Every structure is written in structure tokens, then in C-alpha cells.
Amino acid sequence: MSDNIKEPLFNLLHSVKRSLRQAIEVGDLGITPLHMRVLKIISLYNQKVTANDIVQKTLIDKAQLARLIKELIGLGYVSKLDNPHDKRSYYLGISGEGEQIVKQLRLAENRVNETMKMGLTDQEIADFVRLAKHMAQNLHDQD
Amino acid sequence: MSDNIKEPLFNLLHSVKRSLRQAIEVGDLGITPLHMRVLKIISLYNQKVTANDIVQKTLIDKAQLARLIKELIGLGYVSKLDNPHDKRSYYLGISGEGEQIVKQLRLAENRVNETMKMGLTDQEIADFVRLAKHMAQNLHDQD
DNA sequence: GTGGTTTAGATGATGATGTCTACTATAGTT
DNA sequence: AACTATAGTAGACATCATCATCTAAACCAC
Secondary structure (H helix, E strand, C coil): CCCCCHHHHHHHHHHHHHHHHHHCCHHHHCCCHHHHHHHHHHHHCCCCCEHHHHHHHHCCCHHHHHHHHHHHHHCCCEEEEECCCCCCCEEEEECHHHHHHHHHHHHHHHHHHHHHHCCCCHHHHHHHHHHHHHHHHHHHHHC | CCCCCHHHHHHHHHHHHHHHHHHCCHHHHCCCHHHHHHHHHHHHCCCCCEHHHHHHHHCCCHHHHHHHHHHHHHCCCEEEEECCCCCCCEEEEECHHHHHHHHHHHHHHHHHHHHHHCCCCHHHHHHHHHHHHHHHHHHHHHC
């Protein structure tokens, strides 16, 4: 029954990515959308988040994430802090420069968000998010 | 003031892709998920669809698509047919082998689809798809 | 018709992202 | 102490997206 959910989903994500790339002057900052995704999380949990925490949250491959963090550190947006409870890992902190970028990023994202939500009610948006999470959970449980 | 739509969307797509990859024994067929996406469309509009039509439908870059089609032809799943109305383009046809693959693919996709929909009503699914299309349209109009 | 512009597709280069394997160091378990 | 599991790193590779450029054909204006 029910036609394919995948195709509209693919299309939507494709459009979101394109819009975000346009909305954000990423080139100037030397970082990619994926960097920003990580940077946002570090900003949110400043000095209280480890690389592994981010892997759990985002499902980004840990090797990939190690590279991203390394690059963010190289750019001076992020720093590592010793984790006294586990010497294998470290907490991630964000610099003032990093915060500036996150701020710009949020503005750009909000613009895209608003565009995307045009003509929809808050209830519909909330439902959409709820359903997306539900479906992701279904798939996740399957593993 | 709903929070970010993007993050759950990213997560969902990521999970869907992973599940699909697992569900389908892609490696054996020598093709990628993107090939399959294209092959499905060719199967649906057999001998009545051009490369450009597929670009319109999927937003896949035309350069990328040209490569995908070339590869599908190399594998014997697809063939080009002259388009009498426009010598620049051609219609795409699918072979028996190609149809076999699409058939397997549909089964695997349906399994993933069913998993994803667990615990949701048909109405919710329909709403979800409708909202996804609506948002994609919003973004598309913005260009 | 001729000439200029647009469009369909092909090709090459490059960047962004995902995935896998193997490795080191540390933690946890028995 | 020995074994196993986990956090992070590094390298290799595949997939996918994007861009610039090119050819041939179509279209349009005149």
C-alpha cells in the first residue's frame, strides 16, 4: 500500500541542503555544512561533550568525526579539554570565534526554516518532526 | 517556534539509507543506491523517459546522471532508444535483467517501508509525505 | 534561410560525505 | 595480570554533488 516515503524524503533533504548551502556563506569560513552541524552541537554542550557523545547524537562515523574536529581545532573554533574521568577521551570547547560562526549559522538556518514552513501550521510542523523521529527510531530498533 | 526541522530529518534519512543498504544486496549487483533510484524510474516510464526528465524528477545533477546511465548501460540493465522528436536526447529502456533487479529492489524497499511505518497510521504517513512535499516545494520556489 | 541563443547530454576535475579496516591507549572485568 | 571493550586516530576507498566546459541539435528572431 502507501506509496514510497523515501522519494519525497530524498527530495526534501536535497532541497534543504541546497538552500542551506546558499543561505550560509560557508566558503568564507573555510568550513562545510557538516562542520557546522558539529560546531552547533559543541556550542550547545560547551565543554561538556566528547567526540563519542557527538557520534551517538548524529550517527556520524567516528573516523569522520575525528577528522572534522581536527579541522575545527586547526581553524581555532574548537579546543580539546582533558577529561579527568577518562584519559582516552576529552571534552570539546568552543572559542569566541566559533561562537560567532554559530550565531551567523543560526540566523541562516532560521531563514531556511521559515521558508520551509511557509503555509504550514505549528501543529503540522510539530507532527512532522514527531513522525520523523518515530520513523528513525523504528529503523534504529531494527538493528 | 518549533525547533529545528533539519536535525531529525538528517537523522531519518541517514537511517533510511543505512537500512536500505542492508536490506538490498547491492554489492552483488554492482550498483549503488543512486543507480537503483534511477533504474526504478526508468522501469516505471520504460521507453518514455529521457535523461532530462529524470533530472527534473530527482534533481540529480545532469552530469552525475549521465554517468549513472552510462554505467547502467554498461551493465546491460538499460539501453538508449532514439528519440525521433529530438536528436539531442534519447529515450531510456530497461532490460529484462534490469527489471529483475527492480523487482528485488521493490521487495527490499517495502520491507524497510513497513519497518519505518510501524506504530503509525496511514493518515499519519500520508500527512508526512504531504508535508515533505510541501516543504520541498517551498524551498524550490525560493530559487 | 542565417545567425544568435538555448537546451540535452557528455566529460573531467574537485569537494563533501560515508564507510571500513587497522591501530594505539586507556578503561573495565574477572 | 590477562582479557575484553571502548575512545579516538589515520589511511584507503566508494559514493554523491557540483561546476565548468564542450558538442550537437533545437529554437527563435529577423
